[in-house]
Amino acid sequence: MRRTIVAATAIAAFACTQPILAQGPGEYEHVAEEYRVGDPNIAIQRLARWPEAAVTESVRYWAKLLRPEQLVAAAMAHTELAAAILDSLPHQTNVQLHHAQELLDALAARRDERERADAVRLRWYQFVISLFSSNARLDDADRYAREALGRFPRDPVLILLKGTILELSAAYNVPAPPSPTLGRSRAPDSATRQGRTLESAAAEYRRALELDPHLAVARLRLGWVHVLAGDNRARDDLTAALGDAKDDTVRYLAHLFLGGLAERQSRFDEAATEYEAALNLGNQHQTPFVALSRVETARGHPDRARELAHQLAALERIDDDPWWNYHLGALDNSALPWLRAEAHRR
Amino acid sequence: MMKGYGLLVAAILALQPPQTVFRTGVEIVEIDVSVMRGTQAVQGLTSRDFALTDNGVTQQVESVMLDRMPLNVTLVLDISRSLFGERLAHLVQAGETFTNALRPDDRVALVTFSHQIELVVPMTTDRQAIRSALGHMEASGSTALRDAVQLAIALDPRDRARSLLLVFTDGHDTVSWLTEAAVLDTVRRSGVVIHAVRVESDGFLDRLTQAAGGRAWSATSDRQLRGLFTRALDEMRARYLLTYAPRGVDTAGWHSVKVSLKNSRGDVTARPGYSR
Numbered sequence A: 001m002r003r004t005i006v007a008a009t010a011i012a013a014f015a016c017t018q019p020i021l022a023q024g025p026g027e028y029e030h031v032a033e034e035y036r037v038g039d040p041n042i043a044i045q046r047l048a049r050w051p052e053a054a055v056t057e058s059v060r061y062w063a064k065l066l067r068p069e070q071l072v073a074a075a076m077a078h079t080e081l082a083a084a085i086l087d088s089l090p091h092q093t094n095v096q097l098h099h100a101q102e103l104l105d106a107l108a109a110r111r112d113e114r115e116r117a118d119a120v121r122l123r124w125y126q127f128v129i130s131l132f133s134s135n136a137r138l139d140d141a142d143r144y145a146r147e148a149l150g151r152f153p154r155d156p157v158l159i160l161l162k163g164t165i166l167e168l169s170a171a172y173n174v175p176a177p178p179s180p181t182l183g184r185s186r187a188p189d190s191a192t193r194q195g196r197t198l199e200s201a202a203a204e205y206r207r208a209l210e211l212d213p214h215l216a217v218a219r220l221r222l223g224w225v226h227v228l229a230g231d232n233r234a235r236d237d238l239t240a241a242l243g244d245a246k247d248d249t250v251r252y253l254a255h256l257f258l259g260g261l262a263e264r265q266s267r268f269d270e271a272a273t274e275y276e277a278a279l280n281l282g283n284q285h286q287t288p289f290v291a292l293s294r295v296e297t298a299r300g301h302p303d304r305a306r307e308l309a310h311q312l313a314a315l316e317r318i319d320d321d322p323w324w325n326y327h328l329g330a331l332d333n334s335a336l337p338w339l340r341a342e343a344h345r346r
Numbered sequence B: 001m002m003k004g005y006g007l008l009v010a011a012i013l014a015l016q017p018p019q020t021v022f023r024t025g026v027e028i029v030e031i032d033v034s035v036m037r038g039t040q041a042v043q044g045l046t047s048r049d050f051a052l053t054d055n056g057v058t059q060q061v062e063s064v065m066l067d068r069m070p071l072n073v074t075l076v077l078d079i080s081r082s083l084f085g086e087r088l089a090h091l092v093q094a095g096e097t098f099t100n101a102l103r104p105d106d107r108v109a110l111v112t113f114s115h116q117i118e119l120v121v122p123m124t125t126d127r128q129a130i131r132s133a134l135g136h137m138e139a140s141g142s143t144a145l146r147d148a149v150q151l152a153i154a155l156d157p158r159d160r161a162r163s164l165l166l167v168f169t170d171g172h173d174t175v176s177w178l179t180e181a182a183v184l185d186t187v188r189r190s191g192v193v194i195h196a197v198r199v200e201s202d203g204f205l206d207r208l209t210q211a212a213g214g215r216a217w218s219a220t221s222d223r224q225l226r227g228l229f230t231r232a233l234d235e236m237r238a239r240y241l242l243t244y245a246p247r248g249v250d251t252a253g254w255h256s257v258k259v260s261l262k263n264s265r266g267d268v269t270a271r272p273g274y275s276r
Helices: A007-017 A027-035 A040-048 A053-061 A068-084 A090-109 A114-135 A140-149 A156-172 A190-211 A216-231 A232-242 A248-264 A268-282 A288-296 A302-316 A322-328 A335-344 B086-100 B127-136 B145-155 B180-189 B203-211 B223-235
Strands: B029-037 B050-054 B058-061 B061-064 B069-077 B108-114 B117-124 B164-168 B193-198 B214-217 B238-242 B254-262 B269-271 B273-275
Touching: A007 B193, A027 A053, A027 A068, A027 A335, A053 A068, A053 B145, A068 A090, A068 A114, A068 A335, A068 B127, A090 A114, A114 A140, A114 A156, A156 A190, A156 A216, A156 B061, A190 A216, A216 A232, A216 A248, A232 A248, A248 A268, A248 A288, A268 A288, A288 A302, A288 B145, A288 B180, A302 B061, A302 B145, A322 B214, B029 B050, B029 B214, B050 B238, B061 B193, B069 B086, B069 B145, B069 B223, B086 B127, B086 B164, B086 B223, B108 B127, B108 B145, B108 B203, B117 B127, B117 B145, B145 B164, B145 B180, B145 B203, B164 B203, B164 B223, B180 B238, B193 B203, B193 B223, B203 B214, B214 B223, B223 B238, B223 B254, B254 B269
Parallel strands: B069 B108, B069 B164, B164 B193, B193 B214
Antiparallel strands: B029 B238, B029 B269, B050 B058, B050 B254, B061 B238, B108 B117, B254 B273
């Protein structure tokens, strides 16, 4: 459902069980080239076999010698390896990400490469934050988000991601990652904590929208937080998100959330209309069927509710529903192809 | 309790079992009741043993049936990733034991859920289909408990058999769309009795089974699952179906129902009311 990273399990198993092979002096460059112009999965598998000391030494040595595009490729090989071993070897994940950052630092130090390095690093942070968020590693996600915002304080997408981490904390009902600016005080009860965390998330979304008023995902998320908080601005936010949406995923969620808002206000006819709109956009997804079935029950139409349940049962579904990704966190699906393409670019 | 929205009219009553009393054009309310003394079901009670109020107005219980009607049981089983390994094996055993103990005219359906909900086997008397499906279950994914309950209720065939859900979960909901309030409202509008077996404490299941007139059992180890599934079936069998024609309570909306015993000792479990 959530992790779409390359052959993650296979690579992790490979990393754990395969014998360490000797690395020749040019092997690291070959890995970078394999990632860049060959098969990225093979490059990651080869890198997975290296002992940590050899990797550390190679990164230091080759950071000065690789061409800019090779530096990006090597950084991405380390990054994708980190993603692949996140479940099985979590302590090694940050080591690999550290190597990736060393390589990006080397890129930034090259003459005339600063702009490219910044662009790559920004997308890299977005990918890594989403990687940790989608695996419920919210403290790690928050750490990278803070680091990224230190470098790119006015990037609306990073600010949006910071809000997403807070919203996920509220969904899991775990304490929000600690703020360095707040002193210790008595821990609030669960509901209060959840409410405060959602308020903090909303504040981040508003900040992101100040920088980019048409950032539809931020508007969507702000709208949903307002739904959860019973805030009257929810409807306007979600309608605006619908207007600014550039893809059907945002439109699908906006209709779903407008339905959820209407349902919470017992406006069941309106809720049904919104859920029908979501169903039209995502008729392979589970959630609109569930939502509509429930609303038809509330409207006094049990036969229709049953019909919808049977339609869902008969459906050939793909294991994907934007609601699940929204609620549990998901990988940034646009960042990875962009970064891979950047590794190919000369 | 009530089927559909609780209004059973004479037109659909031709198939009623002989012990159930209905009158043409009169609304009949059915209340599915369990009476336990400790862990034992109390049997042999008659209508004279029950006191029943509807919105505070005493009602005449017209019939009490120690239920011999067939069951429509929907097994609603959590197969999220936390079930991986031995726990799933125990769940499969519990499901098989439950299925084997059903009577020939009982029917059973299998709904599984992680984040994804599947009607694996529709309502059937084919025990082998259920056993086979149980054996093929695999654990993965997140938990959409509330959504699964909504779907299972919606899928209930609403025929004249008694509708029961047996819900199993070992954790908490992580990804449902529906709120607890929405699901509990669906439960109150339906006639389905819901029992639950759980491994971890979950307040939602307490509120769910209470709203549905059922019971929740907690397993302290996976080995207890089989025994608790069997107890759930025993409890399903030992229920009384009370019927009455509501008098003096014509208002629409929520009707609070209270059932107690007049002449016997025992703990009565029934759903707290119905929507009209």
